[in-house]
Amino acid sequence: MEKLILHEDAISGNCYKIRLTAALLGLPLERRQYSVLKGETRTPAFLSDVNANGRIPVLQIEDRFLPESNAACWWLASRSPLVPDDRFDQADMLRWMFFEQYNHEPNVATLRFWKAYVGFDKLTEAQRALVPGKQAAGEAALALMDEHLGDRRFFVGGRLSLADIALYAYTHVAEEGGFSLARWPAVQQWCAAIAEAPGYIGIDA
Numbered sequence: 001m002e003k004l005i006l007h008e009d010a011i012s013g014n015c016y017k018i019r020l021t022a023a024l025l026g027l028p029l030e031r032r033q034y035s036v037l038k039g040e041t042r043t044p045a046f047l048s049d050v051n052a053n054g055r056i057p058v059l060q061i062e063d064r065f066l067p068e069s070n071a072a073c074w075w076l077a078s079r080s081p082l083v084p085d086d087r088f089d090q091a092d093m094l095r096w097m098f099f100e101q102y103n104h105e106p107n108v109a110t111l112r113f114w115k116a117y118v119g120f121d122k123l124t125e126a127q128r129a130l131v132p133g134k135q136a137a138g139e140a141a142l143a144l145m146d147e148h149l150g151d152r153r154f155f156v157g158g159r160l161s162l163a164d165i166a167l168y169a170y171t172h173v174a175e176e177g178g179f180s181l182a183r184w185p186a187v188q189q190w191c192a193a194i195a196e197a198p199g200y201i202g203i204d205a
């Protein structure tokens with residue numbers, strides 16, 4: 001088994017996706033911490049040695065570095081039951097992972113970061129101007145998820161997959177960003193189902 005090191009900030013849901021995937025698969029991960037708030041992913045050393053894109057998470061596999069949370073989850077899980085066997089379901093799983101990165105994370109995760117970690121009073125005028133649009137777009141993403149989950153336990157193929165893990169990471173803490181999950185009962189039930197999975201760990205673990 002390759003040695004796995006997660007370069008991360010423990011507050012980040014993107015990093016949690018990788019920890020959760022590894023935990024569900026029983027894979028040991030070494031963790032290295034960087035503070036996003038202190039700019040520790042933008043140092044010359046980080047940019048040259050870990051990720052030229054200046055962001056965590058990065059999964060280090062022996063001496064190779066893999067940025068992008070969903071790519072790292074794929075590396076961990078591609079030969080596991082967290083990826084469906086059926087070819088359409090595999091593509092559908094990717095559909096939800098791309099949805100997460102385009103429609104969900106830039107809204108739900110950003111508002112959580114701004115409100116719970118940066119502090120609303122410290123936002124720039126430009127950031128404040130983006131808040132209503134991000135709130136509306138985050139709500140639209142959560143509403144779409146709720147509709148999809150209305151008659152399903154998990155996103156794809158009737159069982160837990162990387163689609164669920166990718167979307168769960170920031171959804172279950174969305175209230176920290178000002179989203180009231182009580183509005184989306186199917187999303188709440190789905191969150192509870194994920195938390196029951198054998199090997200599950202919370203974001204604070």
Ligand SMILES: N[C@@H](CCC(=O)N[C@@H](CS)C(=O)NCC(=O)O)C(=O)O
Pocket residue numbers: 012013014015036039041042054055056057067068069070101
């Ligand atoms: N699409 C990337 C997003 C990575 C990302 O935005 N990381 C944030 C923390 S969650 C970060 O490193 N921010 C620090 C910075 O941009 O300086 C992924 O899914 O991994």
